[in-house]
Amino acid sequence: MILLSAWEIAGRRVGALIFPAFSQVLVAWVKLSSSPEFLKAIYLSNEAMVIGFLLAAAAGIPLGLFTGRFPLAGRVANPYLDIFLMTPTVSLVPLFIMIFGVGLVSRIAVVFSFAFIFVAVNAQAGMKATEPSLVEMAHSFGARESQLFTRIYLPSALPAIMAGIRIGISRAVAGMVVAELLMGAVGLGELISFYGGSFKTDYLFATIATIVCEGLILLHLAQRLELRLAPWKVSEGIE
Amino acid sequence: MIDIRNIVKLYKKQEDGRPVEFYALKGFSLRIENHEFLSIIGPSGCGKTTLLKMVDGLIPWDEGEILIDGRSVSGPGPDRGMVFQNFALLPWVDVIANVGFGLELRGVKAEQREAVVLEYIRAVGLDGFEHHYPRQLSGGMQQRVGLARALAVDPKILLLDEPFGSVDAQTRRLLQHDLIRLWERSQKTAIFVTHDMEEAIYLSDRVALMRPRPGSVQEVLKVSLPRPRNEEIKKEKSFVDLKEYLWEQLKGMQLPKS
Numbered sequence: 001m002i003l004l005s006a007w008e009i010a011g012r013r014v015g016a017l018i019f020p021a022f023s024q025v026l027v028a029w030v031k032l033s034s035s036p037e038f039l040k041a042i043y044l045s046n047e048a049m050v051i052g053f054l055l056a057a058a059a060g061i062p063l064g065l066f067t068g069r070f071p072l073a074g075r076v077a078n079p080y081l082d083i084f085l086m087t088p089t090v091s092l093v094p095l096f097i098m099i100f101g102v103g104l105v106s107r108i109a110v111v112f113s114f115a116f117i118f119v120a121v122n123a124q125a126g127m128k129a130t131e132p133s134l135v136e137m138a139h140s141f142g143a144r145e146s147q148l149f150t151r152i153y154l155p156s157a158l159p160a161i162m163a164g165i166r167i168g169i170s171r172a173v174a175g176m177v178v179a180e181l182l183m184g185a186v187g188l189g190e191l192i193s194f195y196g197g198s199f200k201t202d203y204l205f206a207t208i209a210t211i212v213c214e215g216l217i218l219l220h221l222a223q224r225l226e227l228r229l230a231p232w233k234v235s236e237g238i239e
Numbered sequence: 240m241i242d243i244r245n246i247v248k249l250y251k252k253q254e255d256g257r258p259v260e261f262y263a264l265k266g267f268s269l270r271i272e273n274h275e276f277l278s279i280i281g282p283s284g285c286g287k288t289t290l291l292k293m294v295d296g297l298i299p300w301d302e303g304e305i306l307i308d309g310r311s312v313s314g315p316g317p318d319r320g321m322v323f324q325n326f327a328l329l330p331w332v333d334v335i336a337n338v339g340f341g342l343e344l345r346g347v348k349a350e351q352r353e354a355v356v357l358e359y360i361r362a363v364g365l366d367g368f369e370h371h372y373p374r375q376l377s378g379g380m381q382q383r384v385g386l387a388r389a390l391a392v393d394p395k396i397l398l399l400d401e402p403f404g405s406v407d408a409q410t411r412r413l414l415q416h417d418l419i420r421l422w423e424r425s426q427k428t429a430i431f432v433t434h435d436m437e438e439a440i441y442l443s444d445r446v447a448l449m450r451p452r453p454g455s456v457q458e459v460l461k462v463s464l465p466r467p468r469n470e471e472i473k474k475e476k477s478f479v480d481l482k483e484y485l486w487e488q489l490k491g492m493q494l495p496k497s
Contacts, residue, residue, distance in 0.1 A: 137327035140295055140315050141341040141392065151344075155331045232331045232372060 020202040029206035038191070042210070045176050045187030048104055052111025053172035059112075060119030060168070061161060067120075068127025069153060081124075084117045089175070093182045107179040107186070114175030115168040122164025126157030155230070162226040166219055173215045240308060241271040241294065241396065241428065247302035248289060248454075262453030263289055264300070269447055269456055271430060273395075276422060278431045278439035279447045280485065282492045286454030287432045288324070291400050294430060295321050307396070317345070320394035324401040326381045328373040328388075334360060335369050337384050341392035352391075359387040362421060379410035386418065390425070397422070397429040403438065415441060416470070423467050436485045440478060441468065448485065450492055457488065 004022050011021025020028075032038045067074040067081075092113055100106035130153050138152050180189020188207055195204035248264040263286045271277045279287045292298040294305055296314040305312040307319075320341070328337050335356055336343075342352040360369055363383040373381055382402055389397060402418075403411045419442055422429055433439050439446045443462050450457040460481065464472050472478055 131327075133323065133325055133327045134329065136297060137321070137323055138340075138344070140297055140319075140321045141344050141388075142315055142317065143344050147344055151329075151340075155329070158331075230331070232374070 017199060017201055020205055024202045025205040025209065028200075028202040029209060032203060032206050032210075041187045041191050042214075045180060045189070046214075048107035048179065048187070049111050049172050049176040052108040052175065053115050053168060055108065056112045056115035056168055056172065057119050057165060060116045060164070061123045064120040064123025064125075064161075064164070065127055065153075065157065068124035068157065069149070074124065074128075081117065081121060085121065089114050090178055090182070093179065097183060102183045106183060107176070110179035110183075111172050111175040114178070115172040118171055119161075119164040119168040122167065123157060123161045126160025126164075127153055129160065130156040158230045159226070162222065162230065166222045166226075169218045169222060170215060173211060173218070177211060240273055240306075241269075241430070242306040243267060243269045243271075243290070243294070243303075244306070245303040246290065246293065246300050246305065248286070248293075248298075248300045265453030265455055267303070267455045269459070271428060273428055274426045276429045276431065276442055276444050277447060278433055278443040278445075279449060280433055280436065280439045280489075281449030281454070282451055282489060283434060285449045285451035285492075287449055288400050290454070291321075291398050291430060291432050294396075295319050295398050297321075317392060318394055319396045319398055320389035320392050322382070322385050322389045322397070322399040322402045324404055326373070326378075326385045328381055328384055330373050333370045333372055334365060334376075334384055337373065338387045338391050340388055345392070355391055356387075359391045362390070363387045364417065377410070378406045379414055382406060382414060383417075386421075390421070395428060397427045399429065399431045401432055401434070403435075404433070411435075411438070412470070418442065419468060436482050436489070437473065440464075440481050440485070441473060446481075446485070448488055460485070 007022045009021075011019050011024065063077070067077045089110075093110055096106045096109045096113075100109055134152050134156070135148065138148055143151065176187070177189050177192065180187045181193060184190070184193075188211060191207045192204060195201070195207060246264050246267040247262065249260055250263050251258055251260050253259070267286075267290060269277075269279075279290065281287050289298055293300055294307075294312065296312050296316065296319070329340065332340075335353075338360055339347075339349075339352045339356040342355065343349075357366075357369070360366060363386050365380060365383050365387065368376065368380065373384065376384070385402065399418075403414050406414065415438055422442075431439070431442055440462055446460045446462060447456050448458045448460065449455065462481065464475070464478060
């Protein structure tokens with residue numbers, strides 16, 4: 001409430017062109033949300049985002065689990081993971097355009113490259129942090145490799161995997177907007193550049209607010225999932 | 240019978256940048272009879288936990304042999320059950336699942352293990368806590384879970400690695416009391432690693448005194464106190480004398496400062 005009041009006051013002083021007040025953004029948002037173009041933009045954006053994120057999770061989690069479980073695999077893979085981690089992901093966008101052209105596939109690739117590495121390194125960290133005394137205990141009671149994985153390593157790594165998913169979601173949302181801004185003319189990114197270019201700042205803010213809200217809802221869902229899967233230990237991390 | 244013959248364990252470590260080898264155990268020999276309760280006592284760092292984990296098949300050794308009823312130990316087996324110093328409970332499941340963990344690994348279905356699991360939960364005095372998670376239990380209760388888990392697989396040999404080392408003194412005495420009751424009823428073979436002299440004498444038929452660097456058996460002492468035992472025997476002269484004797488021996492064994 002305090003934040004919203006401050007926003008309202010600041011907006012009225014600075015002026016709607018640069019910094020519209022909360023009430024103006026709200027009016028713009030209500031108008032937007034009833035327009036079919038806006039709904040279509042949300043659908044287009046999310047198509048790339050959801051597919052890209054799911055692919056990132058489907059590839060990143062197994063890779064992280066494998067390289068975290070077997071130190072040799074980790075030593076082989078980690079230099080590459082480090083390179084990926086350090087590469088400014090935005091700089092890959094021209095490459096994707098060259099390979100995939102401008103379209104859904106290309107946008108999925110951008111979202112994937114934004115989210116993948118964070119999902120993978122978190123899953124790996126979770127595996128590595130498995131308590132050695134629990135592994136020893138399971139050995140003592142005769143656990144086979146598959147039992148070690150399902151009963152010790154996987155539950156141990158689960159909170160870290162979920163933390164990776166949460167970071168991955170926020171990165172996927174960022175990747176979605178970046179792809180649309182740099183590849184031009186689709187989804188919410190198109191609306192952002194259009195409203196920005198035509199100085200409809202209240203609509204620009206409303207679009208951004210929509211993206212933030214969606215991101216928060218997804219994070220909340222991820223946390224709900226984490227509470228169900230790993231109620232014994234809810235990881236702390238970015239929200 | 241457990242026959243430990245001339246065990247040698249060599250560790251390599253870095254010291255001032257160059258590799259140094261040292262003997263964790265050298266010429267360690269000991270025999271434990273069936274149905275016997277034997278404690279291994281020694282100063283910290285003497286290799287007693289290492290030896291116990293070798294008997295469990297968790298740690299390899301360089302020379303020598305460990306035979307259980309004539310068969311050489313090559314890995315963990317269903318004839319042995321271990322109780323760990325740090326409890327090693329699964330934080331993500333409740334008491335029932337923790338106690339049943341060993342049976343679960345052996346493929347015993349949940350319905351079939353329930354009766355056994357509940358029996359041992361009762362035996363260690365944890366009835367009413369079946370659905371608690373480890374973090375909701377005190378240290379002493381957590382080790383009761385560890386003990387029930389080891390007993391639930393019904394091993395012939397119980398291996399206990401300083402099981403009461405990290406609980407407070409009062410809880411420790413209660414746990415000792417309960418362990419001695421459970422053991423007297425079960426007549427399992429038990430090897431109990433500890434650095435507590437009173438605990439070693441109170442529980443054991445024999446106490447093996449270890450010396451450090453390299454770890455080996457200095458002396459095996461027989462505890463000729465009648466069973467069933469209770470706290471009263473701690474006041475008897477033979478108990479006090481034995482304790483004094485152990486202390487005299489251990490006093491001279493302080494590790495050189497390193």
